[in-house]
Amino acid sequence: MKPIRLLLAWIVSIAAVSAADTSPRERISFNNGWRFTKDDPLAVGEALNYERIKDWVLPTGDELLNYKHPAQRVRRPDGNPAGDVTYTRAAFDDSKWRSLDLPHDWGIEGPFQQNLDGETGKLPWFGTAWYRKKFDVPASDAGRNVYLEIDGAMSYAMVWINGQFVGGWPYGYSSWRVDLTPHLKPGAENVVAIRLDNPRESSRWYPGGGIYRNVWLLKTSPIQVAQWGVFVTTPTITRDAASVDVGVTLDNKTAARAEVKVGVKLFAADAYGKPVGDAVVSGEERQVRVEPARQANVSHTLRVASPKLWGLKERNRYVAETTVSHEGKVVDRVLTPFGIRSIEHTADDGFLLNGERVQLYGVCNHHDLGALGAAINTRALERQLEILREMGGNAIRTSHNPPAPELLELCDRMGFLVMDEPFDCWAMGKKRDDYGRVFHDWHEKDLRAMMRRDRNHPSVIQWSIGNEVREQFEPDGWKLAAHLAAIVREEDSSRPVVGGFNNIQSGFNGFQRVVDVVGYNYKPSEYAPLRKRHPHVMQMGAETASTLSTRGEYFFPISDDKLEGRSDFQMSSHDLSAARWAHTPDTEWRGLDENPFVMGEFVWTGFDYLGEPTPYNADATNLMNYANPVDRERAAKELAELGKILVPSRSSYFGIIDIAGFPKDRYYLYQARWRPELKMAYILPHWNWPDRVGEITPVFVYSSGDEAELFLNGKSQGRRKRGALEYRFRWNEVKYEPGELKVVVYKNGAVWAENVKRTTGAAAKLTLTPDRATLRADGQDLSFVTVTVADKDGLMIPRAKNALKFTLTGPGEILATDNGDPTSFESFQSPERKAFNGLALVIVRTKAGEAGAITLKATGEGLAPAEVALKSE
Template structure:
């Protein structure tokens, strides 16, 4: 089918509210533009955004082809699609697409599409969902005989020799011509029945792997219709003898859980944002992501295919027990067969997808009904795809409580929390998390009854998903020698221990930290903030993001990310981080998910003589720390890749030197104090941008040497010519401004702007703050 991008020509407004339609280009997150209020029932879950229902309209001419199909990749949620007043599509799930055949509803000349998305029914999620048509839309056209969406499926049968099976499901009968190319090189040709399959040998095949993500293109021609499908040649195996393998080679999943939003862009899905996110996570040492806790976008899968990032695609956060009042629990049992079918159809040809997960912290698995539901859903997966293992993330402590009749989740609690949403973020309850969160959660997994509450569910899975269950690994591996275990959700500080366990035991196949990148909603969950940036520790509407990421909401890796990279044995040079010297002795906001509030800086002006708590992350035998060429001390790295030093702050240079076992220097790194001058710098991440595409611009308050002044706070106003400012903000989880204005504060001296390139030859950026003005330009490629 011929694909036509259908993202322009749209307008929207709030449903049943008297207001003007606004013209928009999709994808578009309506919720990000709404007011945040302490009276919003979404509360801490969605960042206090108010929720509304929306109506989208688009008028267009009927294409000349006989068959016209539209695909909405994501509308949140309970979406309805009308064509010329006729209802042609509906889906309650906000993360799976709607594919609607418009052929019979269209007329000659002008036609109208009307889409309704529901968002007034909050709370409907435990995190920020966004609202509206937030993923791309495509129109597909064809004549009578054609290859429909998902009509080509490609499966690797073997890698030595490399043989793939191409299965076709066309509208119409006849022969289809198939060709396989690698770039411009033709590597194989074949023919097959339009509703049949064929095996194709690929000579001298280049295999897909995380290290070498080689991709081929399969072109299918049938009765004048043509379809191109990218694929990779690779085989996934997972067993007790060899562990998790790609193409026969063991791979440890160094994973990061991520939510679907794109930071300052909200839930809107853009290729450039997804690609930037994956590249940042890869630089931090991650080789896998978990789409917590919903199906990810096609755009993200395309990026992961190209870059070699493995994906665990997840289905749902709730089954039939509500976690929030209006979540998907009211729909799953009726819709799971179609949902899972569409999930697998979406993922099937993507080599990056290596695991399916059917749920997250679903305490239903502590009872027979829930286990039977898991088996039924897994059966649907296996009927469509036998090439990937299936799992489900189980919070073992939650299951134990549910098994004993004290479930953490229930419909009653969900209803009560919806009424009492203002009390969900009290400082008292969050202080308990801060004091006992990690330890309490770990210990919950080894309480009496945990085994009984999980063994039936784990026994049904290809891979047992343990959320925060690291203390059970040794016990359960001994008791259940045929069980394969995945750390489906874990604490950052457990990374070193997890790596050692996974290295020893092939049946512990990976670890997914919560989280890889910060996200909107679940506000303050992982934040260590001082009163300077967060005037209240009660999670009211000023709080916007979780703060849980190893990478902050602007895409900057935090020291925790370097700790994890060191734990993986991948950190080439030491990283030095310092707890804010200006806040010594002060209490920060509570969290059980934060590892350290240290900042990669020695620019603590005005703190001369104060105690500085220094952390160094490194791979080697030992590390020595020097302040202005005077040795502070030495620490062994044999047991831990994170070591600590106490030193009195003094301006100058702080240097860490790493040595091997023979006392030979491996590497070193220095951080520096700043001079008195302050200037604003505007630093685009790329020199060029395609018209209509996004570019990301870092803004920093620095000294004359370009060193960030982390203690400097100023307001920055941004003006853009030749493009559109689509996101502006800083990384602090407490953020009254939001991300849709033209002015922002700074956080530890930094902020980020996101700009969509226009149709001219350049983008001009002008930023103004108290310390001065800075400008920059980005060349636009048409």
């Protein structure tokens, strides 16, 4: 029977090519119309334990590995795991399951539970869940290859189509695909079922749960460009011309040898990476032979005259159009946006973009979107980047995992540089069931998948191989680093290999020889010693600061002890507190200014995020891990206090911006440094202290100027000049009296900027301010509406915590609310929320296909209500 089967396969393959000749690839959103349940059929959990069925899962993505011979590839065993489980069967009645659209994060729906781990946000993100979707496949798709592409699913995903197991992927942050073709039924209804399983002890922060990124259905000819199979580099760039190398990997899914022609054209791209106008240049078609069930490579080198470069201000891009023809007909066409730009990392002059020094003003960010959880939303990401850009930020570290594809597209479009990072741990894990559990089986696929997916983004300037891995402290740990670095260089030699190291010795114990850039975490004092011993090693602050603060909270007396400034499970916003291993921004900046060869920093973090509420983690190991007895005694007292009341924190205190997207005071400290040309001045704290009349209430000013004079009710409090390696103005002896604080800032002797902060009146009204008033009626677009508790003159009441209610009319919905308070346990989906220090946030989402006027109204007891008009079109 085997020869007959092979013959039938060959006949089907030839027919497939014919059927697909007139239909190049088609990529369709597969997000809508899913059914969901958060449970497992009886006794299924153990049967589908990853360790028991990993032999069936491991072949997924096997084509990413560079085998010398196809026979070396992993083959799926016979059998159909869970084929007898009701949830996988096409005929199963899932009508009672919840109906929803993707992306979806079940964890963010809550409820918050005090008995859950504060380290991961006290939300129920763990456990097992199933998604099912019924969909029709046109009869005309017979002969095409059909893939399910998943940008991210948390985690241990397993996929069945029409009851047949087709693959899976453990790592929740990776993008991957499975081939549905062998079990698809063209001209009929099909059912895909996906099981996810989040181990409870698998994350150090809130990871989310569910199919939380976008999902796609890809249809191609069996002779096709491989997944992420186009790689564009620009090895030579001058003012007059740029050489553009386009490498193409072809995949022949048929049982017959194929002679194909591959052509490449380059187009200018619009702001969204789409081709415009006529081709800038066309390459000659190249003929290539692809053996059956094999891949083949072909490359083109093209010359672009007078190239327009991609940079932080001018984000010019191009598009490579790759066309594959077989027997005179086009069988595949792929569009690949890219940028022409040069990057250089140096030991003496830092980072160069297009030949010019660019200091990295970067932030680290986790992937959650605050009140929206892990579920990806492009507008929410765009808003984050807008806020960071206004601060002066120009770089993102994807901490500590592959990002959503949408983030990199936004960075290309908006002008941000990216350190792309795959792992938080290697084989030596940090949690019982974290990535270390599958590292040996999956690290190469995960790393190659991230790189191939992301390598054409001009925003990506570095490949990280990991963060604070425990192997740093092992004598032979560098050998594993060398293995990973070799994979990176095999995939892409145009960008350097970096690592985030929290072990001082990582600059001296062999790691510095296998990475291209040593990224120190919280080690500003180590830049100079490493430079002295290894002057040719390139350095960077891969993770800096970890300063702690809560927006609008101030505690007195002020202490410069970084372990002080804590009260009522909040952190003072004087920006002098930091985690035990960390520093204030001032300390990090002194390290950078004293060592100008360092290429910049990535601050921990840009935004507050769910989980990791340091220093209020209910974790004895975390609290007791102090270096000296005095600190240990303090930690013991904290731990005793936490034992009396369950830790109330749901989110971090690290952010320069709070979890709702409201800037903290620290935002303006960074803005003063990162935008030195901006004429700005910022005063803190607020000036509403009726209980402190006559008491010393220090005043800080953040400014890009070099000298400042402070006035209280018209009386000078003294003129201060910032000295070398000083980054803020301080008046430590100001005695509080209500009224007006005013600062006049000078630069080079001339007035540079002024600012005023006043004591407010009583809370009288609400104001609503949307970040955007006109939205797309696509069911995804968002407006972030700031709610302010104000006095009669419109000044924010800085200590207001009024209970508020929100209602909406028109073709939209209140998707979430928040206030930035890390101790708030009000549901993110609730239309009622207390203001926190004068502010709250309402996130409004449009309804798909429904245009019209939307009105959001806010009310609060004793306050004049407010409403704002939005428009969906």
